Amino acid sequence: xxxxxxxxxxxxxxxxxxxxxxxxxxxxxxxxxxxxxxxxxxxxxxxxxxxxxxxxxxxxxxxxxxxxxxxxxxxxxxxxxxxxxxxxxxxxxxxxxxxxxxxxxxxxxxxxxxxxxxxxxxxxxxxxxxxxxxxxxxxxxxxxxxxxxxxxxxxxxxxxxxxxxxxxxxxxxxxxxxxxxxxxxxxxxxxxxxxxxxxxxxxxxxxxxxxxxxxxxxxxxxxxxxxxxxxxxxxxxxxxxxxxxxxxxxxxxxxxxxxxxxxxxxxxxxxxxxxxxxxxxxxxxxxxxxxxxxxxxxxxxxxxxxxxxxxxxxxxxxxxxxxxxxxxxxxxxxxxxxxxxxxxxxxxxxxxxxxxxxxxxxxxxxxxxxxxxxxxxxxxxxxxxxxxxxxxxxxxxxxxxxxxxxxxxxxxxxxxxxxxxxxxxxxxx
Amino acid sequence: xxxxxxxxxxxxxxxxxxxxxxxxxxxxxxxxxxxxxxxxxxxxxxxxxxxxxxxxxxxxxxxxxxxxxxxxxxxxxxxxxxxxxxxxxxxxxxxxxxxxxxxxxxxxxxxxxxxxxxxxxxxxxxxxxxxxxxxxxxxxxxxxxxxxxxxxxxxxxxxxxxxxxxxxxxxxxxxxxxxxxxxxxxxxxxxxxxxxxxxxxxxxxxxxxxxxxxxxxxxxxxxxxxxxxxxxxxxxxxxxxxxxxxxxxxxxxxxxxxxxxxxxxxxxxxxxxxxxxxxxxxxxxxxxxxxxxxxxxxxxxxxxxxxxxxxxxxxxxxxxxxxxxxxxxxxxxxxxxxxxxxxxxxxxxxxxxxxxxxxxxxxxxxxxxxxxxxxxxxxxxxxxxxxxxxxxxxxxxxxxxxxxxxxxxxxxxxxxxxxxxxxxxxxxxxxxxxx
Numbered sequence: 001x002x003x004x005x006x007x008x009x010x011x012x013x014x015x016x017x018x019x020x021x022x023x024x025x026x027x028x029x030x031x032x033x034x035x036x037x038x039x040x041x042x043x044x045x046x047x048x049x050x051x052x053x054x055x056x057x058x059x060x061x062x063x064x065x066x067x068x069x070x071x072x073x074x075x076x077x078x079x080x081x082x083x084x085x086x087x088x089x090x091x092x093x094x095x096x097x098x099x100x101x102x103x104x105x106x107x108x109x110x111x112x113x114x115x116x117x118x119x120x121x122x123x124x125x126x127x128x129x130x131x132x133x134x135x136x137x138x139x140x141x142x143x144x145x146x147x148x149x150x151x152x153x154x155x156x157x158x159x160x161x162x163x164x165x166x167x168x169x170x171x172x173x174x175x176x177x178x179x180x181x182x183x184x185x186x187x188x189x190x191x192x193x194x195x196x197x198x199x200x201x202x203x204x205x206x207x208x209x210x211x212x213x214x215x216x217x218x219x220x221x222x223x224x225x226x227x228x229x230x231x232x233x234x235x236x237x238x239x240x241x242x243x244x245x246x247x248x249x250x251x252x253x254x255x256x257x258x259x260x261x262x263x264x265x266x267x268x269x270x271x272x273x274x275x276x277x278x279x280x281x282x283x284x285x286x287x288x289x290x291x292x293x294x295x296x297x298x299x300x301x302x303x304x305x306x307x308x309x310x311x312x313x314x315x316x317x318x319x320x321x322x323x324x325x326x327x328x329x330x331x332x333x334x335x336x337x338x339x340x341x342x343x344x345x346x347x348x349x350x351x352x353x354x355x356x357x358x359x360x361x362x363x364x365x366x367x368x369x370x371x372x373x374x375x376x377x378x379x380x381x382x383x384x385x386x387x388x389x390x391x392x393x394x395x396x397x398x399x400x401x402x403x404x405x406x407x408x409x410x411x412x413x414x415x416x417x418x419x420x421x422x423x424x425x426x427x428x429x
Numbered sequence: 430x431x432x433x434x435x436x437x438x439x440x441x442x443x444x445x446x447x448x449x450x451x452x453x454x455x456x457x458x459x460x461x462x463x464x465x466x467x468x469x470x471x472x473x474x475x476x477x478x479x480x481x482x483x484x485x486x487x488x489x490x491x492x493x494x495x496x497x498x499x500x501x502x503x504x505x506x507x508x509x510x511x512x513x514x515x516x517x518x519x520x521x522x523x524x525x526x527x528x529x530x531x532x533x534x535x536x537x538x539x540x541x542x543x544x545x546x547x548x549x550x551x552x553x554x555x556x557x558x559x560x561x562x563x564x565x566x567x568x569x570x571x572x573x574x575x576x577x578x579x580x581x582x583x584x585x586x587x588x589x590x591x592x593x594x595x596x597x598x599x600x601x602x603x604x605x606x607x608x609x610x611x612x613x614x615x616x617x618x619x620x621x622x623x624x625x626x627x628x629x630x631x632x633x634x635x636x637x638x639x640x641x642x643x644x645x646x647x648x649x650x651x652x653x654x655x656x657x658x659x660x661x662x663x664x665x666x667x668x669x670x671x672x673x674x675x676x677x678x679x680x681x682x683x684x685x686x687x688x689x690x691x692x693x694x695x696x697x698x699x700x701x702x703x704x705x706x707x708x709x710x711x712x713x714x715x716x717x718x719x720x721x722x723x724x725x726x727x728x729x730x731x732x733x734x735x736x737x738x739x740x741x742x743x744x745x746x747x748x749x750x751x752x753x754x755x756x757x758x759x760x761x762x763x764x765x766x767x768x769x770x771x772x773x774x775x776x777x778x779x780x781x782x783x784x785x786x787x788x789x790x791x792x793x794x795x796x797x798x799x800x801x802x803x804x805x806x807x808x809x810x811x812x813x814x815x816x817x818x819x820x821x822x823x824x825x826x827x828x829x830x831x832x833x834x835x836x837x838x839x840x841x842x843x844x845x846x847x848x849x850x851x852x853x854x855x856x857x858x859x860x861x862x863x864x
Contacts, residue, residue: 008510009487009580012562263451266461270443273465277437284431286533287564287579292524295736300674300681301798303768308817312810320816327803327819330826374809381806381815 054102054126054214056080056240061217067228068240076233081241084112091119094237099203102126102211107243110135118202120239124231127172127211136198136205139180143173143192143209156185158197158206160230164223167194171210195227206231317371321380328384329366335391355390362387431566432472436573440468475569480540482565482578484511489584494730497555497591503529505546505563505582509538518566518575519546526554527586552588555683556734559585589729590683594691594848601695601852608860626650658700660864661759662855663751663787664689668735669709669742671766676796677844684794685764686732688848690725692762695852697724699859704754707735710743717754744775748782760788760864762851767793767841768821773828777835784836788863791832792851795825797843 014022051058056068056078071078081087091097099120106129108116113135117123125132133140148169154161166186173192176184184193194213198205212218214228232238311320333342336350348366352359365387371377443464451457486508495501503523509515515538523529528551538544552558566577626642629649642650666672666689672682693703703724707714714731716724742765751761761783767773776791783789802818805811829839838858842850858864 007486008484009563009582011483011578011580013578015483261451262453262455263447263457265454266447266451266457267444270440270447270461270464274437274441277432277440278434280432281434281437284577286518286520286566286577287522287562290522290524290561292526294526295680296673296739298674300676300794300796301802304796304799304802304817304821305814307820308810308814311813311816320813323816323820323823324812327823330823378806378809378812381812385806 052242053104054211055242059216061215063216064214064219066216066219067214067225067232070225070229071233071238074229074233075236076238077236078238078240081239082244083246084108084115084241084243087116087239087241088119090237090239094120094239096121096235097237097239098122098124098232098235100124100126100232100238100240101242103129103132103243104211105243106131107245107247108132109249112247112249116241117200117205121203122206122234123203124206124208126208126214128174128207128209133174133207136200137182137196137207139177139182140196140198140207141175143175143188143190146171146173146188146192146194149186149188149194154185154195155187156183156195156197158183158185158195160227160234161185161195163230164227166223167210167213167227168218168222168224171212174207174209315374317374317377321369321371321377324381324384325366328388332366332388332391335395351387351391354394355387356394357387357390430476431575431577433568433572433575435571436468436472439471439573440465443468471571472574475571476574476576477569478513479567479569479574479576480509480513480515480517480538481511482515482517482567482576483580484509485515485565485580486510487563487580487582489582491584491586494587494589495550495552496589497552500549500551501586503548503550503560503584503586505548506543507536507538507546507565508543509540512540514539514570515565516568516570516572518568520564520566521546521548521560521582522562522564522579523548523550523560524558526552527558527560528552550586552586555588555590556736557585557587559583587730587733589733590686590690592687592690592729594687595694597691597849597852598694601691601849601856602698604856605695605699605859608856625653627653660701661755661757662692662696662701662703662762662864663754663759664692664703664705664762664764665747665751666705666707666732666735667709667742667763667765668707668713668738670737670739671742671768671772673737673739674766676794676798679844680737681766681794682735682737684844684847685792687844688764688792688851689732689762690728691848691852692855693728694725695855697721701760701864705731706750706754707732708743708747708750709738709740710746712750713738742775744779748779751783751787758787760790760855760858763789763791763837765791765793767791767825767828767832767839769824770828770831773831777828777831780832780835780837788858789837790840790851790854790858791837792840792847793825794844794847795841 020027051060051063053062054064057063057065057080059065068078079090081090087099091099097120099116099122101116101123102125104127108131110131113132117136125136128137128140130142133142146169149166153165156162169188171194173188173194174184174196175190175192176182176196178191182199183197184191184195185197186194188194194209196207196209198207208214208227208231213224219225219228310316329344329347330340332351333340333347336347336354338347338350344367348359348363351357351366352362355362365380365383369376369380369383371380443461446464447457447460451460488506488508490504490506492501503521505519505521507515507517507519516535517538518533518535521529521532521534523532529548530551532548534546534548536544536546550558561581561583562579563582564577564579566575568575626639627650629638629651633651637651637653639650639652642652666682666685668682672680672685674681676684689705693705696703697720702718702720703716704718705714705716705728706712713735716727716731719727747763751759763776765776780789799818799821802811803815803822806815825841829841832839838854840847840851840854
């Protein structure tokens with residue numbers, strides 16, 4: 001009787017405290033790695049030139065924070081709008097607003113663009129797209145990139161353009177037909193201009209072809225700053241409107257999310273938690289696995305099977321048949337009363353005498369037949385068994401040799417291999 | 430720590446209030462959060478109220494020995510030394526081949542009390558079966574969360590060889606008594622010893638009449654004889670790599686154990702002294718100088734823990750081992766395997782050393798599937814298989830002939846047959862007085 005009484009059994013499972021102490025290093029290392037990753041992401045994010053182009057709070061090269069800050073310093077009240085509704089509210093609240101608008105992603109539809117044109121007395125559009133030109137100024141087209149502008153001065157009567165004096169070459173332009181009513185500033189030949197002023201009934205629309213002119217990167221070049229400040233600082237209120245996805249009109253049938261009842265998403269979350277709990281419930285092992293050394297299991301007949309496959313793969317018909325013959329001959333020798341070492345001719349003669357078969361035929365079965373094909377091999381093997389059975393019948397029941405199929409009454413101990421009668425019907429093959 | 434199925438169900442039930450009351454996503458989300466908080470709160474409370482699985486005393490009561498195939502009961506007493514009631518699921522972590530079946534028991538132990546876990550074991554492999562640990566999972570009163578600890582509680586049982594061959598023992602002992610002269614039939618042989626003289630009764634062999642004594646006593650007197658006694662039998666069991674081969678779902682080594690046990694039982698009944706060694710490159714087990722019932726118990730005890738080693742048998746060391754056991758003439762039984770000629774070279778090389786001084790019997794298991802394969806010749810695969818089987822049998826026959834040429838006897842048989850055949854061979858040797 002094994003007794004462990006007296007004291008509590010020793011636990012091999014570590015306590016929570018011990019487990020925490022042991023895994024402290026890894027927990028700390030993990031937290032440290034997480035902190036490093038967060039810090040690296042933040043630092044990398046600050047250095048990259050992301051953000052919306054021409055946004056008023058974007059300090060990246062493509063942003064327009066420089067322009068916005070200068071406008072604020074000059075006393076212009078700048079407010080940003082993210083949707084058309086916001087812009088409309090702001091415009092309604094102001095007595096004399098100026099609207100800055102740029103939409104590089106083309107979010108607004110032509111209806112919304114028509115609405116836009118009626119918001120403020122002055123509207124400055126930077127980098128207008130095709131839809132906007134079609135809607136608001138159908139006569140204005142795209143003019144390509146200007147390598148240089150014609151002569152000094154704006155060559156128009158727009159005050160801000162006159163004060164600016166010039167723009168840097170290399171930007172996009174807009175084209176006007178020769179007989180149009182619109183005014184163009186900063187011509188670059190062939191009827192293309194950097195700034196186009198369109199007088200609409202509801203607003204004074206100024207189209208600035210190139211978005212680089214207002215950006216932080218190029219605002220100081222040539223007369224860009226004077227042009228931008230002159231256009232946008234014309235009144236005390238400036239609405240800085242850049243459309244977002246919220247402006248895109250919702251169309252089509254309601255989405256799956258709108259159709260589902262409110263409890264569906266929480267239920268899915270609940271079932272995720274149930275899944276976790278079930279995983280812990282079923283996955284937690286009741287103690288460690290028990291190890292046990294198991295013996296090697298080798299079947300003794302494997303060498304025999306392996307040799308058989310070798311014979312079969314290399315088509316060693318004669319070698320296989322020899323094995324069968326040698327074994328049969330030895331058994332027959334004992335059966336006919338000769339020694340195991342008797343000569344083959346003696347055995348052939350004895351067997352033929354016993355069974356009454358032709359010695360040549362017996363010799364063919366036991367010695368001479370060469371199997372050319374696998375079918376021959378099977379046939380020869382059958383002949384061997386046939387002969388062996390005939391000898392057993394003849395020697396076991398000499399008086400009634402004709403009566404077949406009776407097994408020998410008491411076979412000698414040395415011929416156990418021949419005791420079992422072969423299966424009938426096997427000879428068909 | 431772990432959770433129960435009940436806790437999973439509790440969390441899943443949260444879907445009812447969420448569906449019934451959660452009209453909008455925000456409300457439903459709030460219900461979800463509250464329900465999870467409630468479930469986890471109940472779980473934590475349950476965990477805090479669960480009895481400690483560490484404050485437990487364990488005692489074991491085990492029989493030390495069991496025969497392979499028999500069933501024993503492992504008793505484990507669990508004393509709760511903690512202040513709270515222990516609602517536990519207990520796993521007694523026996524090795525798989527101890528045959529424990531379902532080794533999980535759920536029980537409740539009030540504080541300070543003791544409970545018994547009894548587990549029926551039916552080992553299905555010989556040798557020493559161990560248990561090292563007991564795992565206790567302690568649930569709280571609500572059965573939601575549980576604490577778990579694995580405790581050390583070592584125990585071991587020794588599973589002895591089955592000795593199925595003992596069914597052959599009574600008939601062999603009867604035949605032994607027939608040899609012994611205690612029955613009316615007197616057996617005379619070349620090596621039998623003169624026992625006594627007695628009066629002739631009808632039925633006695635007339636050849637055993639002692640004419641000189643008859644003349645002296647004026648009555649017909651016969652001599653009686655009895656077989657030799659107090660001979661030495663040395664059993665050498667090969668535990669090398671070939672003994673690992675499995676024949677009829679039994680390793681050669683197990684068959685060798687059966688044969689050795691039957692021979693030892695018979696020989697000790699016949700008054701001979703039996704010694705046994707299990708050997709490959711070193712001695713794995715040795716039983717020497719034991720008599721009677723002690724001999725068998727010591728043998729099964731020694732053999733229980735011996736497994737085949739993946740080593741080549743060192744036959745060159747065997748004569749020295751036999752010499753260390755006895756310097757007299759003895760019957761040396763080598764329980765090994767006879768395979769191919771190449772593998773048996775070492776055995777054949779040392780046999781003359783043994784046969785010069787002793788009577789040697791080489792016993793080997795044959796594979797009945799090989800014999801069976803020689804008869805099955807229905808198709809191409811089977812004919813080749815039969816050829817390979819015949820080749821294997823021829824190899825065995827050649828090695829057996831070589832062994833006989835060296836002066837030793839060969840006993841072969843399938844696993845069920847080898848032990849009685851070896852016993853019969855021993856009786857035959859005894860009858861012939863060749864011991």
